[in-house]
Amino acid sequence: MSFKNIKKDFPILEQKVNGKNLVYLDSAATTQKPKEVINSLNNYYKETNSNIHRGVHTLSQKATEKYEKARVMIANFIDATSSKEIIFVRGATEAVNLVASSYVKPLLMENDEIIISQMEHHANIVPWQMVCEEKKAKLKIIPIDENGELIINKFNELINKKTKFISLNHVSNSLGTINPIKKIIHIAHQKNIKIMIDGAQAVQHLEISMKDIDADFYCFSGHKMYAPTGIGILYGKKELLEQMPPYQGGGDMIKSVTFEKTTYNDIPNRFEAGTPNISGAIALGKAIEYINKIGISNINKHEEDLLNYATSKLKKINKVKIIGEAKEKAAVISFIIEGIHPHDIGTIMDSHGIAIRAGHHCTQPIMDFYNVPATARASFAIYNTKEDVDELVKAIEKCIKVFA
């Protein structure tokens, strides 16, 4: 499979930034969108725009059909048992908040414990802190080692009869570590503990099967997998979702409303109050179509090649240190350059037309662990090439020269 012409699918990548060809290496923050996805939004508003689940008129039926078709595509993409297990949300952040509020909070008692890890994104820390504070429960943290891998033995030690829930990321956004979630889920289930996996950095890189990993909840954001912002997915096992109270009240999440009593709708509509992001959901379906056309295993192979190429190039530069060297990694490289602050790296890169992220990547506990204020991060996607890596390396060498 050749990835040479993939860049042409992404109109935004044709532009120049600061007089240079744009080299976009910030896909872990958000990916660019292929023509199919952009056209899908455009076509929806030109041809189909209408409210779903409401009208008997043709457009409403068409919109409903496309929206529900996208749900089925997503269910197939992550190999869920039923499309009823797919809830449309704004993004992974909302999904975590939904589970924290509707599933975990009602069962949490004083002094109960929730386990997360040291490598979580703030989105998988703060919602748990909030629910723990409200219910006087405790948050326990699985530590990581110097390579950026979870210390599984410590995880085993943290589990006890007060443990009520576990939430972990599948892939770390700042270290790139791919966590052994199947094994972790198995350990959790042996102890009868439910577990949520934050897959925001995983679905765009790895083949995933809900039936295989057996997660109780799994979530991801559309915009990190070639779809628009403002649409994301919460997967939940049917039997869990069915017993959960709604997250928000409003239209479309009810069966009947009188001022005396409201009967809530069945899943998944129960969790989709109000008019949802219809065009976003349909465009997410298109993004999945695009991924499927290329093949997720081809994507995985291509990105792994880029990661290995970039890692070996960066390791040859004396002053560069890679942060996060797990054995299993997704196409994300965090690095620091001795004596140069990541912000200055970011500015020099930008003047070369290279977009990288510089900062703490919403993972301050990781920065504290490695005792750095911030890192520079290059992250890759299907449209990146070895030439992009070469540009990155050239710009790093320039940085070192300027600040020598």
Added chain:
Amino acid sequence: MNEWDDLYLEVILDHNKNPRNNHELEKHTHHADGHNPLCGDRVSINILMDNETVKEVSFTGSGCAISTASASILTETIKNKSKYEIENLFKDFHDLVTNKNEDKKKLGKLAIFEGVKKYPARVKCATLSWHALMAALEGEKETTTE
């Protein structure tokens, strides 16, 4: 010629590498910590005031080249100045880096930060130490750029 030459001037690179007055100040009357939560930069400013005038000033902390150089040059600039003079200087400096000031004469050495105006994302780097300085003069203990 590089695109960033107007930002990373030789003087700024020099102050980043060899920051002036970069130490604690045992005897001080005013102190404040500045923090930019966005990038994690931290700077602490210590001042010894005498007769309403800055007699001694120093800084510590870690940050990017722009914030380090800005703190370093700040310490050189405000010595022997009154609080009133410093307030006016900060206003002029802030106007300079946010592209609201064409009159650089009043700013002296600080004018070398003019290049920052082309990099809106870096304005907070250039002004962090100034915010900490103003907080110290106001008798506050800490401030953030948020």
